[in-house]
Amino acid sequence: MNMDKFELLNMLQRSKRAAESPLSVDLTMTTKALIFGLIFMLLMMGVLICYLLSKYRYLRESRYERMRRADIGTRAINNKIVYDKQQFEIDREKLIETEKKLGGGHYGYVLEGLLQSVIPNTLETLPVAVKKSQKPEEIKLFFKEILIMNVIDKHPNVLALIGAITDPKQMLIVTELAYKDLKSYFESREYTFEDLMIRNEGATENYRTDFEINNDLLRLSTFDLISFAFQISNGMQHLASIPCVHRDLALRNIMITKTKTVRIADFGLARKHKLSKNYYKRQYDQALPESRMAPELFDTERYRNRFTEKTDIWTFALCLYELFTLGTDPEKQVNDLRNFLKKGERLPKPEHCRREV
Structure with missing residues (x-):
């Protein structure tokens, strides 16, 4: 009986020494490290998932809802204006x-x-x-x-x-209330036009720089034409950010103030489109200025009747032609502009537009 107690005590001491051995300590530290690493990975995955969800909600959220949160008086409900x-x-x-x-x-x-x-x-x-x-x-x-x-x-x-x-x-x-539309302004001929894109005498590349910026509607120069072009593109970029397609951009729908600031107007044919689709599809009962519509709206099945930022860029190009010809309609220069372009023909460069511009 005493022998059994002695052997049992020896066995307990051996077990204690085995538990305190370096190998056992290493195994314990490895287990703790693994647990800590797993917890850290789960936390990082949680942070990443939260970030992706917030980014997804931001992209899915309509611009109008963001405007509402910014205390602007417009809003959208179920993506409807x-x-x-x-x-x-x-x-x-x-x-x-x-x-x-x-x-x-x-x-x-x-x-x-x-x-x-x-x-x-x-x-x-x-x-x-x-x-x-x-x-x-x-x-x-x-x-x-x-x-x-x-x-x-x-x-x-x-x-x-x-x-x-x-x-x-x-x-x-x-x-x-603005002064008048740009088309009427050009047709009125109430201004004196000066072409400032004239090379200096004896120079090969430099143009005149001896001009001043003015807000006088009775004085018009090539500098003003470039300014008008920049302002129109600036306004169209703003509309594209909504996102919205104008569909009827022309000088007759662009107003000019008495200080030579131009503003895009007439949103009767403008439409908001879903950012995910990036286009607005024409309804067949809508009357549109077909002579100014982009060629792809007629010629390809994929893009037929689909208005996008790119189709507005086409009409912006027509506006540039109008600007640098002082109000000439490009679509009235040929009988059928669409077929004219399909044949590879092009209108001559506007008189007041240099190649560098």
């Missing part, structure tokens, strides 16, 4: 229309007007442009234009929406 009536609806009694007609588009016409201040006991008025519908069937088109304009935030080269009157019987769109 919503008219912010609280911010943009105008009291009919505050709007005074004049008989001075400023112009017209594919539908409706524009009058000059005065908007009375909303501040009580003040007689201040703001000159505005008022676009009116002419026919009952235009009401739906007018409201689409209001929806588009109410989600375009302020930009120096886009005509600003001041407000609207959404009466079911007649829609009114109220915008800031």
Whole structure:
């Protein structure tokens, strides 16, 4: 019996020494390291998943929802544009229309007007442009234009929406008042044009630099033409970021102020498209200026009737031709511009556009 106790004590001591051996200590430290590494990897994977989910939500989120969070008065519900009536609806009694007609588009016409201040006991008025519908069937088109304009935030080269009157019987769109459209400005010949892209005498590459920047509408130069081109591209870049296609970019739809700032206007044919698709498909009952439409909208099945940023770039190129010819319509220079281009022919370089430009 005593022998058994002695052997048992020896066995316990041997087991204790074995447990305290270096090999056992190494195994314990390895196990702890593995557990720590596994926990660290799980934490890093969690952080990565959270980052990817937030990035995914940002890309999926509409621009309009981001604008709403930034306290801008427009928003989208289920990716559909919503008219912010609280911010943009105008009291009919505050709007005074004049008989001075400023112009017209594919539908409706524009009058000059005065908007009375909303501040009580003040007689201040703001000159505005008022676009009116002419026919009952235009009401739906007018409201689409209001929806588009109410989600375009302020930009120096886009005509600003001041407000609207959404009466079911007649829609009114109220915008800031500009001087006139660029097409009318060029046709008026009220200005004196000076070509500054003239080589210096005796020089081989340098052009004149002895000119000054001015805001005088009675004086026009090649510098102003380049400035107009830059401003139009700046405004179109802003629209593309919404994303929105204009579909009717032309000098007749671009306004000029008395300080030579140009603003893109007339959003009657403009449409917002989904960023994932990157195009807006034409509805077949829509009347569009086909003479200015990009060739791929007719010639390829894949891109037929699909309006994108690239189709707006085509009409921007037509605007450049109009600018550097001082208002000449490119589509009126040939009988059939589409077939003319398909044959590989091109219009001559505009008179006031140097190759370097």
